[in-house]
Amino acid sequence: MDLFNQWVKLCQNKRLFETTPEKVFKNCRVCSKHFAEKDFIANRRLNRQAYPTKLLPEGKALALSRDCKFIETSSGIQHNVDELLVGILKQIRLREFREKKKSGLKRENHKLHGSKTSLSLNIAREILQKICMNDISKSKSCENLHVL
Known part of the structure; x- marks a missing residue:
C-alpha cells in the first residue's frame, strides 16, 4: 500500500x-x-x-513556482537537446531586445521630460497598465522558450 x-x-x-x-x-x-x-x-x-x-510533473511545478522556463531533456538519447539550446539563445536575444527597448524609452522620455507630451504619454501608459493589469511581454507558459 x-x-x-x-x-x-x-x-x-x-x-x-x-x-x-x-x-x-x-x-x-x-x-x-x-x-x-x-x-x-x-x-x-x-x-x-x-x-x-x-x-x-514536479519539475514543471517547480519551474512555475520560480517563474522560470522548463523543458525535459536527455543528452543520452538526444531528446529536446537542440530545442533547449535554441530556446536559451532565443531567451538571451529576447532579454537583450527588451533591455534595448527600455533604454530607448528612457532616452526618449529624457528628451520629452517636463513637456505636456511626456505627461500625456505617462498618463496614457498608467491607464493602459491598470486596464490590462499584466505584462504582455511575459508568457504564462513555463514551456514556451520562444517568449519571455
Missing part, C-alpha cells in the same frame, strides 16, 4: 487518487519512459519495487 501511495503521489494523476490499488493494478498502464534502466527485469517487465522517477 505504501508503494502504491508513492506512485500516486509521484504521478499526480487525479484519477488515481479516487481509485483503489486493485483497480489501478488491473486497468492502468504506465509508460516505460518514466523508469530508469535499473527498474526493469527480463522482457522489459518492471521490478515489483520500482516506482516512477523520470519525467515527472
Whole structure:
C-alpha cells in the first residue's frame, strides 16, 4: 500500500487518487519512459519495487513556482537537446531586445521630460497598465522558450 501511495503521489494523476490499488493494478498502464534502466527485469517487465522517477510533473511545478522556463531533456538519447539550446539563445536575444527597448524609452522620455507630451504619454501608459493589469511581454507558459 505504501508503494502504491508513492506512485500516486509521484504521478499526480487525479484519477488515481479516487481509485483503489486493485483497480489501478488491473486497468492502468504506465509508460516505460518514466523508469530508469535499473527498474526493469527480463522482457522489459518492471521490478515489483520500482516506482516512477523520470519525467515527472514536479519539475514543471517547480519551474512555475520560480517563474522560470522548463523543458525535459536527455543528452543520452538526444531528446529536446537542440530545442533547449535554441530556446536559451532565443531567451538571451529576447532579454537583450527588451533591455534595448527600455533604454530607448528612457532616452526618449529624457528628451520629452517636463513637456505636456511626456505627461500625456505617462498618463496614457498608467491607464493602459491598470486596464490590462499584466505584462504582455511575459508568457504564462513555463514551456514556451520562444517568449519571455
